[in-house]
Amino acid sequence: MSVIAVASLLATQGTATLLFQPKVGTTYKYSNTVVTPNPMTKANQTITSTSSMNVKSFSGGYYTISVTSSNVKVTGGGNAEMTKKMMEGRSTTMVMDKFGSPKIDAKNMSAGMQQMMNGLGNNGAGVMFPKHPVKVGETWSNTVDMGKATAAAMKANGAAGAKTSGKLTVTFKLLKLDGSTATISSSLTGSMDMDMSGMAGANAAKGQPMKMSMTMSGGGSYTIERATGMMTGSNMKMNVGVMGQNITTTMTSKKI
Numbered sequence: 001m002s003v004i005a006v007a008s009l010l011a012t013q014g015t016a017t018l019l020f021q022p023k024v025g026t027t028y029k030y031s032n033t034v035v036t037p038n039p040m041t042k043a044n045q046t047i048t049s050t051s052s053m054n055v056k057s058f059s060g061g062y063y064t065i066s067v068t069s070s071n072v073k074v075t076g077g078g079n080a081e082m083t084k085k086m087m088e089g090r091s092t093t094m095v096m097d098k099f100g101s102p103k104i105d106a107k108n109m110s111a112g113m114q115q116m117m118n119g120l121g122n123n124g125a126g127v128m129f130p131k132h133p134v135k136v137g138e139t140w141s142n143t144v145d146m147g148k149a150t151a152a153a154m155k156a157n158g159a160a161g162a163k164t165s166g167k168l169t170v171t172f173k174l175l176k177l178d179g180s181t182a183t184i185s186s187s188l189t190g191s192m193d194m195d196m197s198g199m200a201g202a203n204a205a206k207g208q209p210m211k212m213s214m215t216m217s218g219g220g221s222y223t224i225e226r227a228t229g230m231m232t233g234s235n236m237k238m239n240v241g242v243m244g245q246n247i248t249t250t251m252t253s254k255k256i
Contacts, residue, residue, distance in 0.1 A: 022055045043076045098129075137173070141171045169189060214242050220234065
C-alpha cells in the first residue's frame with residue numbers, strides 16, 4: 001500500500017478533537033439559501049443572502065463574532081419587500097465558547113431571547129462540538145429543555161401562566177475526516193406542548209385555542225474546517241408541525 005493510501009486511510013478512520021477556535025480578525029463570508037413553503041399560497045418563498053462573520057475578539061474563553069447580512073433577495077411567498085428590509089444590512093453578535101455553545105449577550109438580545117438562552121442552558125441546536133476526541137462513526141448528543149426555555153421567554157415578555165413541556169434532542173455524527181475538513185451529520189427530533197388557559201386574560205380570548213402542540217424534526221450535514229471549527233458548507237432541512245400543519249424549510253450555506 002502506498003504512503004498516500006495509508007495517509008488517506010488514517011485520515012478516514014482516525015480520531016479528531018473538534019473545537020471552535022477561529023483566528024481573531026478573520027472574516028468569513030457565506031452564500032445562503034432558505035426555501036420555505038407558504039401554506040396560504042402553496043408557493044415556495046426563497047431567500048438568498050450573503051453573511052459576513054467577523055471574529056472580533058477572544059476573551060474569557062469566548063469568541064465574539066459580528067454577523068452582517070447583505071445582498072438579500074426574496075422571491076415567492078408573501079411580504080417579500082418586508083422580509084428583505086428586515087434582513088438587509090442587519091448586524092448581530094454571537095458569543096461562543098470553544099465547543100460552539102452560545103453565551104448570552106445582553107447588548108444584542110431582547111429580554112425574551114435572553115430568558116430563552118437561559119432556559120437552553122447554553123445548549124443550542126446548532127453545530128455543537130463534543131467535549132472529547134471522537135472517531136469516524138462516533139456520535140454525541142445534545143438535549144434542550146424546550147418547555148423550560150419557552151416558559152422563561154414568555155414570562156420575560158409578560159405572558160406568565162402558560163404551562164409548557166417538551167424536549168429537543170440533537171444527535172451529531174462524525175462522518176468523515178480528511179486533511180483539512182471534517183464532515184458532521186446532524187439529526188434532531190422533539191416536541192412541545194403548551195397550555196395557555198392559566199395565562200392572565202386567557203378567558204377573555206374567546207374562540208382562541210388554549211392548547212397547542214408542536215413537533216420538530218430534521219437534519220442534514222456540515223463541513224467544518226478542522227483547524228478553526230468554522231463551517232465551510234451546510235445542507236439542512238427542518239420540519240415544524242403545528243396544529244396538524246407541517247412546514248419543511250430547506251437551508252443551505254457555502255463559504256465564498
